[in-house]
Amino acid sequence: METSGYTTQIRDGLFDPSPRDSIFRVKAAVADELAALDDTARIRSTDFFNHTFAPDFVLTWPDKAERHVFLRMSYDLNALVEDVALIDSHDPFIFGLTPNEGTEKDSRIDGAVEESGAMFAEPDALERLIDRKKTDSTANMLSNAIAQGGRGTFIGNEAVEFASVVSRGFEAASDVKAAGTAEAISEIEERLGGPQAWRMNRVLQAVWEGSEGPLMLFPGKADLSGRLNIESLRYLVTYMRTDDPEFWKRVGRGLKMADLEHLDFAASRPNIERLIKANLDILSARAMVLVDDPLGVGEIDRESKFSWDIRERRLTFEAPGFFAFIGATKKDLESVRKTTANPVAVSTFVDRAEKAELAEVTLHSGSEVFILKHEDGAIDTHRLVGVSGQFDGPSEVTQAIATSSSGRVTVDLTAMSGTGQTRSKIRLADLLVTATPLLRDLPYEDTEALNHYLAYEVDHGGVTLDVPDDEESLVDDGVAGGAEPDDEDE
Template sequence: MTVTDFSSALHAAFDAPDPREAVNRIKNVVANELSQTDARATVKKTDFFNHSFAPDLVLSWPNERERFVFLKSDTRPNILRDDVEAIRKHDPIVFVLDPVVENPLITDETGPPVRSDDTLLADARGMEVLIHSRHAEPVVGLASSAVLQGGRGLLTAREAETMASSVAAGFNGAQHLDTASTAAAVTEISGHFDQRRTSRLLRFLGAVWVGSGGAVSNFPGEQDVTGDLDGTALEFLLELPPIEDYEFWRRIGRPLTLESISQLRVDSDSENLQYLVGSNLDVLHARACRILERQQELGESETSEFRWNIEREMLSLRGSRSITYFAAKVDELKVDAQEGDGISLQELLRRAEQRRIPISELELATPTRTVSYATVNRDDVAHDEELLKLSRTFSSTAYVQSAVASLFGSRPLVCDFPSRTGKGRTTAKFPLGAFAPTALSLLTSLTTGEQEALARVTRHYVEEQRQAALFSIDAIPTRQVSGSAPNLPSDRNEIEP
């Protein structure tokens, strides 16, 4: 909706013959304008209109405080000043239906000083500038969201244009370590948002600055920008046009956890999500996974590629024939298993051999018998002659129900084949870079193309391990399984069983 469209819709609303219907239409027009400014906001209409103390609209967000919106049609400075003074204790948004020509928050030298607070006085033109700017520069969407949550001061077209251009230039400046443009954005942000939103926006710029290779000490401004990115800021970063910089995403992602990523709301086609997860496979740890079969959707191209996705509040790895969900705890797997039979012993040994995965114990079952087979020292049982002899005594209906694989030589991964679920025994967790290919290789039968695609989607984990091994012989464990990724120290402590 352009300013002209907004004005036309507003005039049409005022012309409604029924006064109550006119009020409802006016609120709908403004609510639509606010929703376009921040699609994450929930806009609720109240039973009041142009009231001195009761809001016309209420904005809300998950885990954020509500914000009142008061609609005003009289733009005379003295009237507006009195209206703002009466409600400013709520730190509201005063949305003026006509353009604001003169700032009523500024008095002359003989008048009383204007109290500094977090009230936002805005008109439709200012909101429209933010709406159009976020389409041209997606990063402005972060600022427009922050405006509704904690914007302060005056927001007309001129202020909105300055804010949008400054935030866009500041993001570009932080990417290129341009001190001047980044400092200008810091100044602009500090003057137009409350303390909480100022801190968030500056942490966002600071994270981009550090992700681009800059030192925290050189970030312009006196504010503390060392905190982690909040979910909203990270979501906006992921929705930006692709940033094809492995080191950038690696620096951004070091403080993240699987739990924090799983809470993000990101489009399934986000290329930046692929970079973020793929660059941090060594610090994102999971304890459990579950694999479901899937059919290719209508219009979906036939490919064996795997892509990271977030759905049902879980990080997943989607392929052409399956989707694998990962969780930090077993009870956080929010999908029901597709129960089936186990697999044959020969099939298990074939899958384990493909990736040289040691199997320390397993359970065979027929309709009437169950046999558990294990080694004392967690050795690989795959080539035990005794096991092979035992399997021959069973009928062709014998299936492997579960098996325990040893990752990194010490952490047991329990694979349940009927439910295609893998989980660490006791408190064992695994980096996704090792967990994903191991679980998929054991719990499913991968084609050659899928094996190659799985190697590509986890390539940064493998490349990082190999690169470190060239310079740090001590980092390689003494007992390694040929063909598997070496176990190197990550930036956080592993949880041992």
């Protein structure tokens, strides 16, 4: 059997004539291979080596999961059977340091680990799976699942064969083909422990449903919650490696903005941004607050002009010189930091509103207030300039209502906020594209880049946007500054 990489390092370490150096080299090579198998695991080496009761390594994960790894010196079936019976550890991971010298696997290996929920794996089998991760995005998720909850044996090509079945299962689910999906589900349930099997199957279900597969025909135990839950979503964005927008769209059809606030952007930003981009046509938001960021904190780490992040436990849209907090309801943003702003001169506002479709504008001049409305169309900004000239003193714009493709947005220039009007189902992208240019002076190229970054195509397949179920938001999310809502919003 040809070996390379980690397998060779382990074998060379075993033949080191110095016992101390041999142990050091073997454990270092194994630790490197475990890290390559799952880079999210924290790997702690113990002071033991090839001990019957004490583990050689302890793997832990951010979700508090833990697994003990036991190294074994030889491919001795009798010793292995005895060791499994003696190990006082839940779901032990037994790492065989020397490969099977025979041409076929002895079936007694499976029986030795089956009853305890243990996993026995050889370095070469895991190394082949690690190599597959370079070309198969599904293998990244699977390698984590195997590290945390693999069970049974992984010898020779068994790990990559498992990965092949699961990869074909994802393809089958995306094509709504029951046979290939069912084969993957069967392998997952046989090869993985309960929590890991459930998560992988839940992601398969999300692909199936995202491809408009009927839930009642899903060939596995279906999760009836109606959407990908937070645990499965975290798992997906952490371990999936694909930039295919159709995949992220299929799994994100039930996505809500609140789900995003539970994700680790620092660890999984590329996938999270792909998920958001692919689902801008269904993600909705009620309110935004724009905050100046003159120092550009975090801007240097961004690969593009715009990005998404989490600040103060709220989703934010990041841009050069500013960022915007996003809320599913207006009430969500009551506690976030705000930028103090002044009313905007009419001439400045007219420049900002060049491409806006304005339904209403509120002008202030001293103690005078004038509200200009257009019932059937957009306000002509030349008309706005003319009206402002009727004041005795200078006039300023404090508030405006602009129309987006998914509803009207109230823009409060004194509060630096944008709010979807009552009962409006404003898409997140529309809220930002409509309100941001009215709240802040943007260079032409930034405005164009903003529109491009937030562009989406509407899915006409009967998708219903997320509507806040907070009754209070339906009362006070209408028009800032105390103005009455339009009749159509009442």
